[in-house]
Amino acid sequence: MFKLFSAIKTLKPPTDDALAAKHQAPYFRDALQTSVSKHQLSPSQLQYAIFNYLPNWVQGLMSLRNKVVKWFGFEVGVNNMQPVSDELNVGDKAGFLTIIEKTDDEIISHADDKHMTFYLSVKKQGKDVIVSSLVNQKTTIGRIYVNAILPFHYFIARIVINNAIKANRI
Template sequence: MPLLFSTIKALPTPLDDHLAKNALQPYFRDALAAPVSQLQLTPSQLQYAIFNYLPNWVNKLMWLRNKLVKIAGFNVTESNMVPPSDDLQVGDQAGFLTVIKKLDDEIISYADDKHMTFYLSVKKCENTVVVSSLVNQKTRIGQIYVNCILPFHYFIARIVINNAIKANRI
């Protein structure tokens, strides 16, 4: 029986990339690699193709999450804020994230509030995309939150990447 996400590989924590220099203790960091068959796609287009097609059940979980964490002082978005284009530029909103750096091979976005700062990197490496996240936990509430959502993060990140592969969007 094949593994559920056999084409998606967890990578060792990158220590020398653009996100690494933003890491502040305590933090959570992960990186996933997946094959890309649409080799003409830019990192911006890859980010769009992966994260702008969330399953309805994920959107419902995010709605519930927003209702719960707003009470604890987390910043939440009231709408999906789908970008009007897959050509994201610095300053553009992509979901709850803001694009802060755009390079030829990588796009980096982030969100910040009093409990944590979240970074997302989508990097194209030949025929592979590496999706990496970094969460700096600023408060005890931020640490508790990250520990509570890690099982969801693990599964949802792989689901959305896998869905993009199956739909031939990446």
């Protein structure tokens, strides 16, 4: 499977970035890095270029997920992560996420419910982009959920980044 995603590097999650300051045990954290050919794109535009083009099967899985997890008290508003614009500001929605921080080199969004808080960071670093997620698990149900979806998260995160690379959006 690594050859399928050879342009995407798995990083050890940073311990000195904005997301590291937000972690609360127990938590899950990951970080993926790839080269960017469109260096003029802002972090917001990179987030748009990656997540505005989710495959239909991913959107279908999100819809199925929402139908199941709502019975356990999870927030299930929007079925996707598609932002409405390629330039987002603090307070704007990107699908089920809300932008909470924005700098020249990073945009951070989050979603929160009683079981967990999810954060997504898209950060420009030189000629690369680092996409990182953090999930603070507040309850036992939140921990079970995160462990159950990790194989899907692993694959889907790489698929959407890889699709953005192949389509020359980033």
